[in-house]
Amino acid sequence: MTDTKIEIIAAAVKCFRLNESATLEKIAQEAGVSRRTLHRYFKDRQELLDSCKNEMLDRCNKAMTEAYERDNDPIKKVRNMLFAAIEQGANYSFVKRIYERSSFAEVDRNKEFESDNVKSKWLTIIKNLQQEGRINAELTLPWIFNLFGSIIETSIYAFESGDIARNDSKKFAWTSFKGAIGLKE
Amino acid sequence: MTDTKIEIIAAAVKCFRLNESATLEKIAQEAGVSRRTLHRYFKDRQELLDSCKNEMLDRCNKAMTEAYERDNDPIKKVRNMLFAAIEQGANYSFVKRIYERSSFAEVDRNKEFESDNVKSKWLTIIKNLQQEGRINAELTLPWIFNLFGSIIETSIYAFESGDIARNDSKKFAWTSFKGAIGLKE
DNA sequence: TAATTATGTCACTTATTTGAGACATATTGC
DNA sequence: GCAATATGTCTCAAATAAGTGACATAATTA
Structure with missing residues (x-):
């Protein structure tokens, strides 16, 4: 798994833990990538959640x-x-x-x-x-x-x-x- | 406080507890009223949250x-x-x-x-x-x-x-x- | 019963979130 | 330096949620 992907998952876990409806924008920000990049690794919200x-x-x-x-x-x-x-x-x-x-x-x-x-x-x-x-x-x-x-x-x-x-x-x-x-x- | 208002607050507490981003639609449903009625008692999401x-x-x-x-x-x-x-x-x-x-x-x-x-x-x-x-x-x-x-x-x-x-x-x-x-x- | 109040329904606007295309720019390995 | 890959920016369309006006209907009460 690439570093970016790992970063995004870590950021998502951190955000989802506080609020499972956290926006992808916020997660991307937390991970230090653009939302577009997040979407390149994870088709949609569900796929990100499943990966987490x-x-x-x-x-x-x-x-x-x-x-x-x-x-x-x-x-x-x-x-x-x-x-x-x-x-x-x-x-x-x-x-x-x-x-x-x-x-x-x-x-x-x-x-x-x-x-x-x-x-x-x-x-x-x-x-x-x-x-x-x-x-x-x-x-x-x-x-x-x-x-x-x-x-x-x-x-x-x-x-x-x-x-x-x-x-x-x-x-x-x-x-x-x-x-x-x-x-x- | 009217029964309806109390009902809505109870429903909101129940929903917010699980997910603080619960939609007003869902809360109204849980309270057994229409979303329009919820809005009559609470100006907006924030006012409902404060009341809760x-x-x-x-x-x-x-x-x-x-x-x-x-x-x-x-x-x-x-x-x-x-x-x-x-x-x-x-x-x-x-x-x-x-x-x-x-x-x-x-x-x-x-x-x-x-x-x-x-x-x-x-x-x-x-x-x-x-x-x-x-x-x-x-x-x-x-x-x-x-x-x-x-x-x-x-x-x-x-x-x-x-x-x-x-x-x-x-x-x-x-x-x-x-x-x-x-x-x- | 008539008037008042509470609630529902429908329609509409606006704002936010999501997902994706097109293309530019970095970064990496060779 | 060049090709391949990764990422960013800008843009746009679709979906969802929030808030509100207008009016109908139900419930309450004087």
Whole structure:
């Protein structure tokens, strides 16, 4: 993929994250190219949106899978996945929206499958930890999953808004997530 | 305020929450009125947006202030405020966005002031609890504040998506928030 | 019932956004 | 330097959205 194309996708992700109706003019501007150039790479709005989805889903899956495999201890796997997601920043936020908003039409089947794979790995760890009595038994799996995502977003937002330093933001996220689900290390 | 006006504002809040560029056509449809009628109540898009802001800010402030005052115990105050915010549902989500997105231009000064009042009450409680060593000392106030908001949204979302029953959704939110900040009751 | 008010329908204008053609200008690799 | 490729500028047409006037119809109430 050319640098320009990558630039445009990055700009689009940044813009769409704030406003999924962002004009192509604005995206082109953010990417530092003319609108005409944007149209040369992407037939229309939909094609740009699809490229963003696929690209970001790929990156997030890759980053989180890599994080998952980096350690054998299940708790460290979860922690690494949390950190990996936070490091993805805007990319992660964008992907999260795809999943929770129907207005970003359905995700490509294959990509979704891959992602479910990462998700299912994560769910398996949590389920096991909960069965071992190391996670608060009151909480349900869907709740914990949603909470995980929202703490990641809080961390990204906290850092971006300048409220909190990068490393603190990651540390706080992990501390809070552990506490929130009553995880005993 | 007439029923129709209230209906339109409710519809607009619902639509804007998902997409701040929602067309007036869509909002009118959601409210069950014609676009022409919407324009009779609101001069233009901006006036509708402003009305939504003021109305929702009012409601949320009222609900949370009332919750704050319902009990004397500081921890119960915080819990009640959390529940009140969750009960506001879409209204709360909308207000939260106003505060975190600059694209929803600045909030009316007076309203903001009132709200800061609620916010400062909340911050004071948390600060005191932390000084008393009842909240994890590592975490900063801005982090705890952001976390509070994001757990509320997670709870609203969890309920709306059908993943979790209304009461569980509130219970989980409180359990998780307490754990996340290491609150000792 | 008559008058008033609220709302709907249709038509029209204007502004914005999108997409693409034609051609000029840079930039790159050979 | 030349050819190939990438990008910019200008232009225009189509689509969509916003705002408004004129008038019909429904609902409310004196």
